[in-house]
Structures are given as C-alpha cells and as structure tokens.
Amino acid sequence: MTVELVSVGTEILMGNILNSNTQYLAEKCAMLGFNMYHQVTVGDNYGRMKEVVATAVNRADIVILTGGLGPTEDDLTKEVCAEVMGMELVEDPHTRQHIEEFFHNNIYREIPANNWKMTTVPRGARVLDNHNGMAPGLILEKDGKTAILLPGPPGELYPMFEQQVFPYLETRENASLVSKTLKICGHGESQVEDQLIDLIDGQTNPTLATYAKVGEVHLRITARADEPGKAAALVEPVAAEVKRRMGDAVYTEDEGEILEMAVVRLLTGHGLTISTAESCTGGMVSARLVNVPGASRVFMEGYVTYSNEAKMKLLGVREETLAAWGAVSAQTAGEMALGGAKAAGTDVCVSITGLAGPDGGTAEKPVGLVYMACALKGQVSLARYQFKGNRGKIREQSVMKALDLARRCILAYGRGEELPGQEA
Amino acid sequence: MTVELVSVGTEILMGNILNSNTQYLAEKCAMLGFNMYHQVTVGDNYGRMKEVVATAVNRADIVILTGGLGPTEDDLTKEVCAEVMGMELVEDPHTRQHIEEFFHNNIYREIPANNWKMTTVPRGARVLDNHNGMAPGLILEKDGKTAILLPGPPGELYPMFEQQVFPYLETRENASLVSKTLKICGHGESQVEDQLIDLIDGQTNPTLATYAKVGEVHLRITARADEPGKAAALVEPVAAEVKRRMGDAVYTEDEGEILEMAVVRLLTGHGLTISTAESCTGGMVSARLVNVPGASRVFMEGYVTYSNEAKMKLLGVREETLAAWGAVSAQTAGEMALGGAKAAGTDVCVSITGLAGPDGGTAEKPVGLVYMACALKGQVSLARYQFKGNRGKIREQSVMKALDLARRCILAYGRGEELPGQEA
Numbered sequence: 002m003t004v005e006l007v008s009v010g011t012e013i014l015m016g017n018i019l020n021s022n023t024q025y026l027a028e029k030c031a032m033l034g035f036n037m038y039h040q041v042t043v044g045d046n047y048g049r050m051k052e053v054v055a056t057a058v059n060r061a062d063i064v065i066l067t068g069g070l071g072p073t074e075d076d077l078t079k080e081v082c083a084e085v086m087g088m089e090l091v092e093d094p095h096t097r098q099h100i101e102e103f104f105h106n107n108i109y110r111e112i113p114a115n116n117w118k119m120t121t122v123p124r125g126a127r128v129l130d131n132h133n134g135m136a137p138g139l140i141l142e143k144d145g146k147t148a149i150l151l152p153g154p155p156g157e158l159y160p161m162f163e164q165q166v167f168p169y170l171e172t173r174e175n176a177s178l179v180s181k182t183l184k185i186c187g188h189g190e191s192q193v194e195d196q197l198i199d200l201i202d203g204q205t206n207p208t209l210a211t212y213a214k215v216g217e218v219h220l221r222i223t224a225r226a227d228e229p230g231k232a233a234a235l236v237e238p239v240a241a242e243v244k245r246r247m248g249d250a251v252y253t254e255d256e257g258e259i260l261e262m263a264v265v266r267l268l269t270g271h272g273l274t275i276s277t278a279e280s281c282t283g284g285m286v287s288a289r290l291v292n293v294p295g296a297s298r299v300f301m302e303g304y305v306t307y308s309n310e311a312k313m314k315l316l317g318v319r320e321e322t323l324a325a326w327g328a329v330s331a332q333t334a335g336e337m338a339l340g341g342a343k344a345a346g347t348d349v350c351v352s353i354t355g356l357a358g359p360d361g362g363t364a365e366k367p368v369g370l371v372y373m374a375c376a377l378k379g380q381v382s383l384a385r386y387q388f389k390g391n392r393g394k395i396r397e398q399s400v401m402k403a404l405d406l407a408r409r410c411i412l413a414y415g416r417g418e419e420l421p422g423q424e425a
Numbered sequence: 426m427t428v429e430l431v432s433v434g435t436e437i438l439m440g441n442i443l444n445s446n447t448q449y450l451a452e453k454c455a456m457l458g459f460n461m462y463h464q465v466t467v468g469d470n471y472g473r474m475k476e477v478v479a480t481a482v483n484r485a486d487i488v489i490l491t492g493g494l495g496p497t498e499d500d501l502t503k504e505v506c507a508e509v510m511g512m513e514l515v516e517d518p519h520t521r522q523h524i525e526e527f528f529h530n531n532i533y534r535e536i537p538a539n540n541w542k543m544t545t546v547p548r549g550a551r552v553l554d555n556h557n558g559m560a561p562g563l564i565l566e567k568d569g570k571t572a573i574l575l576p577g578p579p580g581e582l583y584p585m586f587e588q589q590v591f592p593y594l595e596t597r598e599n600a601s602l603v604s605k606t607l608k609i610c611g612h613g614e615s616q617v618e619d620q621l622i623d624l625i626d627g628q629t630n631p632t633l634a635t636y637a638k639v640g641e642v643h644l645r646i647t648a649r650a651d652e653p654g655k656a657a658a659l660v661e662p663v664a665a666e667v668k669r670r671m672g673d674a675v676y677t678e679d680e681g682e683i684l685e686m687a688v689v690r691l692l693t694g695h696g697l698t699i700s701t702a703e704s705c706t707g708g709m710v711s712a713r714l715v716n717v718p719g720a721s722r723v724f725m726e727g728y729v730t731y732s733n734e735a736k737m738k739l740l741g742v743r744e745e746t747l748a749a750w751g752a753v754s755a756q757t758a759g760e761m762a763l764g765g766a767k768a769a770g771t772d773v774c775v776s777i778t779g780l781a782g783p784d785g786g787t788a789e790k791p792v793g794l795v796y797m798a799c800a801l802k803g804q805v806s807l808a809r810y811q812f813k814g815n816r817g818k819i820r821e822q823s824v825m826k827a828l829d830l831a832r833r834c835i836l837a838y839g840r841g842e843e844l845p846g847q848e849a
Binding site: 008013014015016017018019020021023024025026027028029030031037038039040041042043044046049053212277279281282283284285286287288289290291292294295296297300301302303304305306307308310311314315345358359360392393396 | 437438439440441442443444445447448449450451452453454455461462463464465466467468470473477636701703705706707708709710711712713714715716718719720721724725726727728729730731732734735738739769782783784816817820
C-alpha cells in the first residue's frame with residue numbers, strides 16, 4: 002500500500018511555519034508498513050492544488066492531506082479533493098450540529114456566515130469529528146483510491162489521527178498493529194544497533210527500528226497480527242530480550258515518559274528527595290525536573306552556582322579544592338553534589354561543572370570537558386565527559402548525562418548496590 | 426522568478442528526521458522575492474528522483490535540491506540532475522584537492538575509495554566549496570534553467586547558502602537585497618501589525634513581514650536596489666519609524682541576538698550584576714542567561730526555590746507573607762526578588778512564581794497565573810500574567826516575560842526613570 006502526503010498552505014511555502022506534521026505522519030505510516038515515495042507541499046491555489054492532488058491520487062493508494070479545511074476562501078482542500086475524486090459536495094447535518102456546538106461552547110453570540118462552508122462534505126465521505134477545533138476531517142473513498150483530509154494545526158491533527166485515522170488505516174491493512182518503544186540512555190545509536198543487530202536484521206514481525214534523539218535512542222518494536230492480542234504477544238518476547246541485553250540503559254517502555262519523568266518516578270518510588278547544583282548548565286537540570294507534573298513531591302531546591310564564590314557560599318565547596326583542581330574537576334563536582342545535598346537537606350543531589358565554551362578551553366581542559374556527580378545518602382558517583390559541538394549541544398548532552406547518572410544511582414541504591422561509576 | 430524546493434532522502438519519507446531545511450530555504454527565497462509554488466520530498470531512488478527533478482525543472486526557473494550528495498551508492502542527486510539537465514559528469518581537480526584536504530585535516534590515514542565519487546561534477550557546473558563537510562554544492566545552469574544542489578546537513582547547508590548561494594541568487598535577481606530584522610517583545614503579532622499596518626500595506630520597497638515566535642515577534646524589513654548601499658538607505662528610515670512607534674518593545678536589530686543576549690548586553694553596559702529566584706520555571710531563566718557566552722561577567726548565582734521552605738530559607742521570604750498571600754502572589758514574587766538580590770549580592774534579581782499546572786489551580790488562582798518581579802538596586806517592578814496553554818507553554822511564556830521585565834527595568838534604570846510596571 003502506497004501513501005503520499007500533501008501539505009496545503011502558502012504559509013509553508015513562504016517559510017512562515019515549520020511543517021512538522023509531515024514527520025509525524027511519515028513516522029506513523031512507516032509504522033503501519035506503508036510505502037511512502039512522495040511528500041508534496043502546495044499553496045492555497047485551486048489550479049495548482051488540483052494538479053498536485055490528481056498526481057498524488059494517481060500514483061498512490063492513499064493520499065493524506067493536511068491543512069486548508071478552514072472557513073476562509075483560501076481553504077480549498079475539500080473542494081479540490083471532491084472534484085479530483087468526482088464527488089459532489091452536500092450539506093452534512095451532523096457537521097452543522099458539531100459546528101453549532103463548537104460556537105456555543107466557545108461563547109460566540111453569532112456564527113460568522115463563512116463558517117457554514119465547513120458543513121458540506123463530499124457525498125459518501127466518512128466524517129472525522131474534530132474535538133479540538135471546528136473543521137472536521139474527512140475520508141473519501143472512490144474507485145480504489147482514498148483521500149484523507151486532516152486539519153493543519155497539530156493540536157487538532159494529532160488527536161484526530163491517533164483516535165480515528167490510525168484505527169481506520171489498520172483496517173485497510175487488515176491488521177492490528179501493536180508497537181512498543183523502549184527508550185535507551187547511555188549508548189549511541191550505532192552501539193544499540195551493534196548489540197541488537199541480529200534482532201534488527203533477522204526479524205520481520207515484529208520489526209525493530211531505532212531513532213536517534215538528543216542523548217538517547219528510541220527503539221520501536223512493531224508487530225502486526227489479525228488481532229491486537231496476538232500482535233502484543235509478538236512484541237513482548239522481543240522487548241524482553243532487548244531489555245535483557247541492554248539492562249539499565251532502557252529507562253522506560255512508556256511512550257509518554259521522558260527521562261526526567263523516569264527520574265522523578267524512581268525518586269518517588271524510593272521515597273527520595275533531590276536537589277541540583279549546576280554550573281555550566283545554569284539551571285537546565287532543575288528546569289527539566291520541575292517540568293514533570295508533581296515534581297514538587299521530590300524536588301526541593303536548586304542552586305545555580307556559576308561563580309566560584311557561589312560554589313563556596315552556597316555549596317560549601319572548599320577554596321583549596323578550587324585552587325588545587327579548578328572549578329572544572331571531579332573534586333569540585335563531588336563537593337558540589339555533597340554540599341548541595343547537605344544545604345538542601347535532600348537524599349540526592351546531582352551536580353555539573355564544565356566548559357561549555359566557546360571560550361575558556363585549554364589544552365589540558367578543552368571546551369566540552371564536563372564533570373558531573375551524583376551524591377546519594379553520603380555516597381558519590383562521578384562521571385567525566387568530553388562532549389563535542391557548540392555551547393548549546395554541550396549543555397544539552399550534559400543535562401541528559403546528569404539525569405541518567407541520577408537515574409542509574411537510584412536504581413543501584415534501590416537494589417542495595419554500590420553507586421555506579423568511579424567512586425569519589 | 427519561480428523556485429521549487431526538492432528534498433532528497435528516504436529518511437525524511439520514513440519520518441526519521443524533521444526536515445527543517447525547507448523552512449529555512451523557503452524563508453530565504455521569500456525574502457529574495459521569488460515565487461514558490463511547490464516543495465517536494467523524494468527518496469533515494471533514481472527513477473522517482475528523475476521524475477521529480479524533471480517536473481521541477483520544467484515548471485520552475487530555479488530548483489534547489491538538498492541532500493543526496495554524499496559518497497554512498499544511495500547518493501544520487503548529482504547524477505540525476507546531470508541527466509535531467511543533459512550535462513556530462515567530469516572529474517574536477519579542485520574538488521578532488523578539497524576532499525584530500527578534508528581527509529588530511531581530519532587525520533584519516535586513507536581516503537575510502539567511494540569518496541572519489543564526490544570528485545566528479547557536471548561539466549560547466551559552478552562548484553560551491555563545503556567548508557563544513559566534504560560534499561561540495563553545485564550550481565547547474567542550462568537552457569535558462571538552474572539547479573542548485575546543496576548538502577543536507579544544516580551545519581553544511583546554512584553557511585554554504587548564506588555565503589555562496591544567496592549572493593548568487595541576488596545576481597540572478599539583478600538586485601542587492603538588504604534586510605533588517607527588528608525583534609519585538611511584549612506585543613502579540615496582531616498588535617504589532619495593528620501599529621504598523623500602514624507601513625506593512627503601503628510599502629513595496631522595502632517590504633515588511635512579521636513572524637510570530639514564542640513570546641516575541643520578528644519584523645523583517647527588506648529592500649532591493651541595484652547596489653547594497655541604496656537598499657540599506659531604503660531600509661533605514663522605515664526601521665527608524667518602526668522603532669519610534671514600538672519604543673522599548675524593540676529589543677534588538679541584530680539578527681544574531683536573542684532576548685537573553687540583549688539582557689546580558691544591557692547588564693554589561695550598565696555595569697550591573699544579576700541573579701534569579703525561580704519557582705515554577707525551575708531554572709529556565711538562569712539557564713537562558715547562562716546560555717549567553719560570557720554571561721559569567723554579570724550572572725552570579727540562581728536559586729530554584731520550588732518549596733515554600735526553600736523560598737524562606739534561601740530568599741528570606743517571610744512566613745507571614747506566604748501564609749497571608751500564598752506562594753503565587755505579587756507579595757511573594759516581590760520578596761523573592763528583593764531577597765534573591767540580597768542573598769546573591771547582585772544589583773538585579775528577577776523572580777517568578779506561578780501555577781504551571783496541570784494541577785493546583787483554583788477558581789481564584791487558576792492554572793496559568795504567574796507573578797514575576799524584578800528588583801533593581803532596592804526598587805521592585807512587579808507583573809502579573811494569566812497565560813494559556815499547557816505546562817510547557819506557560820513556563821516558556823513566563824521565561825520570556827521575565828527576561829523582558831528585567832530588560833525594561835534596566836532600560837528605565839539607565840535613563841534614570843522609575844522602574845516600569847506596578848510598584849511594590
């Protein structure tokens with residue numbers, strides 16, 4: 002089955018907005034096992050859109066279009082698709098009611114006249130209710146070809162796709178797809194592939210695919226079967242084997258959980274509290290922890306100690322340590338973590354000190370050198386990295402490694418083991 | 426002049442990477458005054474790529490292609506374009522030397538044989554040296570049509586475009602383009618348009634275009650003339666008029682300066698130091714300040730006081746204040762800022778306390794309610810916002826407003842005026 006994506010909108014052609022819908026839809030289609038050979042963007046122009054849609058309908062089995070479904074004269078996607086597919090536009094009472102309700106709920110006094118444009122649908126179309134906006138989505142089927150028309154705003158598109166389009170596409174494939182994403186921290190993409198190469202190459206159902214993200218790798222295991230239970234049963238043993246091989250590097254199997262959430266979950270589970278002591282990352286680690294809803298139960302306070310004075314005053318780093326080893330050293334990182342935990346009265350404290358550049362590097366301590374430490378109930382785990390990239394990249398990677406260090410320390414603590422890494 | 430963009434890469438069709446090059450190039454082409462009607466993505470497949478390129482060359486004057494220029498067998502862009510344009514591939518000594526130097530500089534012992542594939546170019550092509558990678562860019566001109574082949578990685582594409590392609594495109598337009606971006610903080614896009622509508626609608630040279638960003642609006646003024654000096658002379662009076670109308674809301678005219686850089690620049694200029702006292706933003710403001718190279722001269726320390734205890738202990742917020750007004754209140758924000766400045770020994774301290782949700786909101790204090798304060802040499806400026814959106818959006822907007830509050834306070838201080846906003 003071949004799918005083509007058509008993005009509609011002059012604002013995309015002008016570079017006013019970044020088209021991220023395409024990546025989202027492409028990833029979902031790949032997961033469904035569809036072939037995708039073309040993605041096209043076209044503006045709000047009837048003639049050019051008609052040509053693009055006709056070409057797409059001709060060369061693909063399914064065309065997914067985004068954008069151009071709104072109430073203005075520029076919104077032409079429905080009209081163009083109806084013409085290309087040879088379907089007549091008719092008034093749809095269900096959609097009319099939905100739009101009336103939308104306006105009612107949003108406390109408009111009167112419905113602007115142009116909004117009634119949205120109440121017509123190609124005869125025989127399947128209407129996809131829009132629970133996050135006005136314009137409904139549509140599925141048109143004719144002569145073995147399918148066009149799926151979706152609203153452009155991601156806040157409307159994503160839920161509509163997840164809840165209504167993905168299940169429809171599964172039925173088109175006569176298959177149930179079940180996928181599980183294992184999120185892996187502490188290994189690069191090629192390292193993960195090396196460890197799993199026999200599974201990746203040898204498997205056709207489920208399939209395994211890796212996605213490189215900043216500081217982590219996502220491994221998606223996808224199985225298809227004639228019913229969801231059977232597909233899930235195919236995924237599970239492979240997921241278990243991956244976890245056996247990768248060990249603690251797998252930080253979650255929950256698609257919605259990001260690294261800081263895993264840290265907060267582990268802290269909560271073990272009844273631990275945390276604080277942060279940051280230099281070059283300047284509060285990025287604490288900001289990530291506070292990003293987790295409910296972080297207030299485990300995160301107490303954070304120190305951004307950019308100057309040496311602040312490191313001494315707030316964290317009790319010794320002047321001799323700074324003089325002998327420098328601010329960017331394992332010794333300073335260790336004292337920052339221990340001092341931060343003490344000052345904040347927390348069980349855990351994670352510290353970072355490093356050279357994010359662009360200036361300040363030396364032959365001995367080049368830009369990208371970052372030390373970090375995790376103190377946990379008086380013990381300290383230390384780590385040293387030499388990162389590449391610009392200031393932003395170095396800081397981002399530092400944050401991921403520091404969160405991962407805290408995570409691995411809590412895991413070790415929970416098992417009654419020594420903290421991982423070099424001991425202070 | 427019509428331009429079409431062709432992105433080459435199966436990884437884009439599979440959703441493995443987000444294609445941000447397209448927005449970058451589209452924005453540049455819009456700035457140059459080109460018309461763009463189509464953007465197409467195609468995979469690393471000879472036949473399909475040939476069809477896409479032939480269509481593009483047929484319907485556009487200039488086709489800009491990105492990706493597929495590397496050394497592997499999958500990299501076919503150059504071969505396809507040469508065939509479509511009817512040009513013969515020949516060995517290019519200059520490119521061969523460049524690639525030898527690249528390997529030499531990157532301390533490879535031997536050059537892998539497949540890399541010599543990159544040394545051929547279509548006869549008569551203009552070679553664009555790649556200073557950030559191996560594969561050169563190419564400009565092919567034949568029969569009134571132009572194909573511009575650029576490497577896919579943004580770190581190679583952007584500098585090559587800025588330094589070599591943009592000037593080439595200017596010559597194609599027989600014009601020099603000069604543009605200036607004014608970055609505006611504190612007004613929404615529609616407010617900015619309202620204040621400048623006569624300039625936006627009435628001007629054809631220069632043109633004015635607004636771009637909405639998170640918490641700010643960028644206004645681009647672009648003029649064309651037969652030489653750069655004349656174009657700049659057209660931009661300047663309009664920029665001056667915009668600044669006259671928008672006042673302090675314009676925080677920079679420097680394309681490369683972002684909001685936190687403007688704050689650090691102003692602090693440095695006035696010999697002031699700063700600290701931060703954050704609750705719901707959890708260190709995001711300090712992280713932004715530390716993001717500025719050289720921030721260590723003005724930023725001393727930051728406090729992330731998520732718990733009430735931390736607010737009292739680290740910032741000296743009074744227990745009575747928290748009891749009477751609550752942690753999310755103007756009173757607490759003011760005491761946080763004054764206490765932070767005192768504790769850190771800085772001239773300025775900016776504080777934020779708010780409800781980022783998703784839980785914790787009440788009828789009186791709903792999610793999205795954020796108070797912030799800027800203390801400057803003992804004076805305090807306060808601000809209250811009711812933000813919309815999810816936790817992330819509320820936090821992001823809070824950070825922008827807090828940085829902007831600090832900026833406006835420093836501006837007022839520099840002019841010997843009272844701090845702006847509601848006085849404590």
